[in-house]
Amino acid sequence: MELKKALTYEEQVQQLKEKHNLFIESDDNACSILSRVNYYRLSAYGIGLKMIDNLELYVKGTSIDTLYRLYIFDSKFRNILFHTVEHIEIQFRTQIANYLALKYGPECYTDHKYFNTIYNQYGKDVFETLTNDFLEECKRQRNLPFVIHDNKKYEGHFPIWVAVELFTFGRLTSLFSIMKDEDTKVIASLYQTRFKHLKSWLLSLVEIRNLCAHYGRIYNMPLKQKPYMFKEYNKYQTAGIQKVFPVIITMKLMLEKCKSPQWKSTYYELCALFEEYSDVIKLSFIGFPEDWKLILQPIDTCIDSNNRDTAFQSDDSQEKVELVKSILSCISDTTEIGEIKEERLDKMSQNASKSL
Secondary structure (H helix, E strand, O other), rough: OOOOOOOHHHHHHHHHHHHHOOOOOOOOHHHHHHHOOOOOHHHHHOOOOOOOOEEEEOOOOOOOHHHHHHHHHHHHHHHHHHHHHHHHHHHHHHHHHHHHHHHHOOOHOOOOOHHHHEEEOOOOOOHHHHHHHHHHOOOOOOOOOHHHHHHHHOOOOOOOOHHHHHHHHHHHHHHHOOEEHHHHHHHHHHOOOOHHHHHHHHHHHHHHHHHHOOOOOOOOOOEOOOOOOOHHHHOOOOOEEEEEEHHHHHHHHHHHOOOOHHHHHHHHHHHHHHHHHOOOOOOOHOOOOOOOHHHHOHHOOOOHHHHHHHHHHHHHHHHHHHHHHHHHHHHHOOHHHHHHOOOHHHHHHHHHHHOO
């Protein structure tokens, strides 16, 4: 089959208008957009915006500015997710390296006896594959300062806390998958979950990380990996096409279980981004429910709207309790109340809190 012929930017604009019914107010602006964003890449943001009975035509009113704003949204969305995954990846590297080093020694990752024998889909031993990949990576990154240092000082022997810096997130996940059962349980417990659940989370994050690193589309993009969801989040897991929202829930869980402050930053960045592009994005295209803000809200800011007043009253009452304690302490120095013991003061303050 013969390939389509190449078109100039001006010809691309005419094709979008005449063949695909895309609204273009200014040809010059459209050419400018197409000179910065490939026609093929930009068109992907039109998926879901075509007429049901004719997929060649955009729904009336859809403009090139709509597609471009979706592209910009996706770029910013990707940056937020990539930065968030970075925190999780570095956190996970640290936990793996520290645990294995303390239990088995600095070069434990080079000894098969500390890991299970598991074969990949090609019938190759995962441990041996990881070892070979690591040695190749050492050669490829031989000019990095820390690689030069360890090659010179330790004759090419890298302790695991150095070696993990040469593991991709995917390889680190593979290393975790072949660890002994008792070891994976310890690591999984850090996230208050089980090995198979944590592994599914990691595989989903690896997919998102790779999409982000190579400028892949996240918006309205079907994903391959399906992260395990706890019962309270099950309803956000789609049976068919996998979208990104469950993966973002995974990010929240992994960061908050380890008391990382990063999730709060990610959450507010997402809120601001979604507000800025609310005129063009469709939440269903990324698997987001209407109440996504409540679901993803950071733990320390989660106050049930029904209990919001009670929570504020509680804080106010605590301040009053402290004030009562302070007053009683001062009185005890100058009056007959001075004979009251410390236990009595505590009891009085507790009674005061109940009456406030």
